[in-house]
Amino acid sequence: DAGVIQSPRHEVTEMGQEVTLRCKPISGHDYLFWYRQTMMRGLELLIYFNNNVPIDDSGMPEDRFSAKMPNASFSTLKIQPSEPRDSAVYFCASSFSGLLMMGNQPQHFGDGTRLSIL
Amino acid sequence: AQSVAQPEDQVNVAEGNPLTVKCTYSVSGNPYLFWYVQYPNRGLQFLLKYITGDNLVKGSYGFEAEFNKSQTSFHLKKPSALVSDSALYFCAVYSSYKLIFGSGTRLLVRP
Numbered sequence: 001d002a003g004v005i006q007s008p009r010h011e012v013t014e015m016g017q018e019v020t021l022r023c024k025p026i027s028g029h030d031y032l033f034w035y036r037q038t039m040m041r042g043l044e045l046l047i048y049f050n051n052n053v054p055i056d057d058s059g060m061p062e063d064r065f066s067a068k069m070p071n072a073s074f075s076t077l078k079i080q081p082s083e084p085r086d087s088a089v090y091f092c093a094s095s096f097s098g099l100l101m102m103g104n105q106p107q108h109f110g111d112g113t114r115l116s117i118l
Numbered sequence: 119a120q121s122v123a124q125p126e127d128q129v130n131v132a133e134g135n136p137l138t139v140k141c142t143y144s145v146s147g148n149p150y151l152f153w154y155v156q157y158p159n160r161g162l163q164f165l166l167k168y169i170t171g172d173n174l175v176k177g178s179y180g181f182e183a184e185f186n187k188s189q190t191s192f193h194l195k196k197p198s199a200l201v202s203d204s205a206l207y208f209c210a211v212y213s214s215y216k217l218i219f220g221s222g223t224r225l226l227v228r229p
Contacts, residue, residue, distance in 0.1 A: 031215065043208065043219045056216065091161055106152065107217060109161030
C-alpha cells in the first residue's frame with residue numbers, strides 16, 4: 001500500500017489567501033485525523049472523521065479552518081483567510097477500527113504539508 | 119482526562135549504550151498506550167503499543183517498552199542505541215477513538 005498521501009508537501013502563500021491541503025488515506029481505513037505541529041504547541045489534533053463523518057472538531061482553532069471528507073479516499077483541510085500564525089506542518093493520519101470496532105489501532109501518518117504564510 | 123507526560127525534552131546517549139525515553143500516563147480505566155517516532159521531514163511512524171497482556175512490549179527497530187501499572191509509566195527502551203535512532207519520540211494514550219500525544223522527546227545518539 002502507498003500509505004497516507006498528502007499534497008502539497010510544501011506551500012508558501014501570502015496572508016489572506018485561501019489554502020487547501022489534501023489527504024488520501026490508506027484504502028480500507030475508516031478513521032481520518034488532521035493534526036497540526038508547531039514548535040510552540042507540539043502536535044495538536046484538529047478534527048477527525050469516522051466513515052467520512054466529522055466526529056470531533058473541537059481542535060479546529062477558528063472558523064477560518066474547515067475540513068471535509070466527501071468520500072472514503074479523500075479529505076481536505078481549508079484555511080480561509082490564512083494568517084502568518086497558521087504556519088505549521090499539517091499532518092493527516094488514518095486508521096482502521098478493527099474487527100472489534102475499536103479505535104485503538106495504530107494511526108498511519110502522511111509526511112505532512114509544511115505551510116508558510118508570509 | 120486522559121494524558122501522557124514526557125518529562126525530558128532531550129535524551130543524549132552514546133552509540134552502543136542502552137537508551138530509555140520516559141513516559142508517564144494518567145487515565146481512568148485500562149490504558150492503551152503507544153510509541154511513535156518522527157524522523158526529520160517525515161510523519162510519525164508507529165513503533166509499538168500496549169493494549170493488554172505482557173508488560174514488556176516489543177516493537178519495530180529493536181525497541182521495546184515496559185508497562186508499569188504501579189508507577190503509571192510506559193518507558194521506551196533499546197539495549198544498544200544506534201546513531202540512526204536519533205529522532206523525535208512521542209508517547210500517546212488512546213482516548214475515545216483518538217490519540218492524546220505527549221510533547222515529544224528528542225533522542226540524540228552520538229557516535
